[in-house]
Amino acid sequence: xxxxxxxxxxxxxxxxxxxxxxxxxxxxxxxxxxxxxxxxxxxxxxxxxxxxxxxxxxxxxxxxxxx
Numbered sequence: 001x002x003x004x005x006x007x008x009x010x011x012x013x014x015x016x017x018x019x020x021x022x023x024x025x026x027x028x029x030x031x032x033x034x035x036x037x038x039x040x041x042x043x044x045x046x047x048x049x050x051x052x053x054x055x056x057x058x059x060x061x062x063x064x065x066x067x
Contacts, residue, residue: 002039009035016053020066025050038062 003011009031016034017023026049033047034055046056052067 005035008038015064016049016055019051019053019064021049021051021053034062 002008009028012034013023013026013031016026016031021030030047030049034049037044037047037055037057041057044057046054048054053064054067055062055064057063
């Protein structure tokens with residue numbers, strides 16, 4: 001069962017900050033783009049985020065890494 005969007009995005013934001021994205025440079029549009037990798041998968045490419053963090057979907061999972 002899917003989490004409500006607000007809860008899911010709050011969790012994503014925390015995960016992105018934990019991965020190295022600076023909270024002050026991480027905007028709602030960034031979190032929404034990453035959320036779409038989960039909820040609206042259409043073969044999107046990796047998303048480059050502040051702090052040189054990359055979010056991508058691989059094997060049905062969300063992968064966050066700092067490059």
